[in-house]
Amino acid sequence: MSQSLDSIKVNGVSIPIIFEKETHLPIVTAQIILRCSGSIEDGKQSGLARFTANMLNEGTKKLGSVAFSEQLEERAIHLSTHAGFETFVFEISSLKEQFPYSMSMLKELLMDPNFTQESLLKVKSQTLGMLSSKESDFDYIANINLKKLIYKNTPMQEPTAGDSASIKALTLDDVTHFYHEHLDLSNMVIVAGGDIDIQAFKKELMDVLKVLPVGAKRQLVHFDANGDENNQTVHKETEQAYIYFGAPLDMSSSDSDDYKSKVASFILGESGFGSRLMEAVRVKKGLAYSIYSRNSINKSHSAFTGYLQTKNENRKEAERIVKNVIDDFVKNGATKDELEQAKKFLLGSEPLRNETLSQRLNRAFFEYYRGFKLGHSKEILEKIDALSLGELNAFIKKHREITQLSFSVVTN
Structure with a gap:
């Protein structure tokens, strides 16, 4: 069992693929990782990257949150999005036989995310509720304040989840703009493995990625x-x-x-x-x-x-x-x-x-x-x-x- 470094060329962009074939279980897993696309890109809108990831977990406009989730659950497919400080990640895993369907659902999500006012208000409510609970989480408070001390005047001083004021101020335009600015091919790395041949995986992947813009390569600041x-x-x-x-x-x-x-x-x-x-x-x-x-x-x-x-x-x-x-x-x-x-x-x-x-x-x-x-x-x-x-x-x-x-x- 070892990993190999391959690549796939999409719209003129060579995207690296880190891959391991593993046949012990009939499962396939993949991550689409966007570099320099996490909370480091929030700018003055603290919490924007993580908020955008949470919005993407609300499914598509066509199906809505509930129906989208039900279609995944019926086939035991996991599809989620999360934002770190440096990266923005789409994560997917399924049984081998359901992998083509899971990739088609990912394609629908990428093309038609549920960026609606209703979803915005729902995610705002959830995020503000979480932040409210953190007011009595003394570990969280001490840790956030430490970052403000040692990373003063850098993006690191801002909480990745944002604060009440920054979350309340977010608009649908903010989320949509962040998404379209950071979902591109030029900053992408693919990590995948499981019970699938690399060429078969590339075929499924190509159908998803070809709908995305090329974008411009972003440089990570230290x-x-x-x-x-x-x-x-x-x-x-x-x-x-x-x-x-x-x-x-x-x-x-x-x-x-x-x-x-x-x-x-x-x-x-x-x-x-x-x-x-x-x-x-x-x-x-x-x-x-x-x-x-x-x-x-x-x-x-x-x-x-x-x-x-x-x-x-x-x-x-x-x-x-x-x-x-x-x-x-x-x-x-x-x-x-x-x-x-x-x-x-x-x-x-x-x-x-x-x-x-x-x-x-x-x-x-x-x-x-x-x-x-x-x-x-x-x-x-x-x-x-x-x-x-x-x-x-x-x-x-x-x-x-x-x-x-x-x-x-x-x-x-």
Whole structure:
């Protein structure tokens, strides 16, 4: 079982296809991914990309939401749309025998989305209801405010779901314009697999894609997190302090040191019990049930982030310990035992991250998307296995920027 990189030419545009044939189950799955088309493209209309995706989940004008969904459910077809920060995705899966029909339904959706005033009001109501519930979600509040601190004056500071004011202000013209501006061939990648031959898949795909415009290739902009070490506290009626922290991480998505970042992140805070932060904050001090941190490396942004909950009265001590642990980690690096434990877990758990077709296709897509060749993940494992303590600690000490922490806190 391995993925291949193919392509299909539509209206003069060569569109890459990441494909894996898998015949264990009579199922076919596909994703149409539009690059530089997610929330990063919202501009001053926070939440627009995600709102547009939700509108597309309302079916077609011809059938309406209910009848469109019923036709899919009768044939056990999954068809949905969602928007990330960088990408806009159409996702479809079905039994092999229903795949031609599922692609015909996708074509109808692309040509005749249910962009009506009725659907607009329905999705607005649902979105505003969700945002209202988030007002008492203290993790959400702390996380959103952290992004505002470390990504100030960039699109990253805006909530991807929008806020009440931005959602209320959206019009049908806004949704229609965003959709037609971003649904094109020039920014498309196809990820597919299952019990189907690549040529048969291309035939079904061509019939869908030929109705779409060529468009112009969009360039993704990279936004750096800042190291201003700002703090923000929001006061709510809560028995716990919700603490989110973050700092810059000077790495790109195609960085050749990404495997060192995985190991360092695992040791510092991503491994749960046994991590530096967990040992210091929970095991030794009993200040939190859990604490977590990770290196987030994307094409548009990179940062070091983490979070914990603790009693309100322990908030300051917990923040102090977090700072001290990270300072010490950067200054003195990891130990030989920590490196060996990290290697055992990362290498030993690899089969669990590669079990399903969906997992393998997602991994292959991100290899391609980040600029690596397919199969890069195997090379990563080999590099991790050969990584020496000296090499790891030289990498850790080079990234002192992660000590420039900002804290976003919700407490009483």
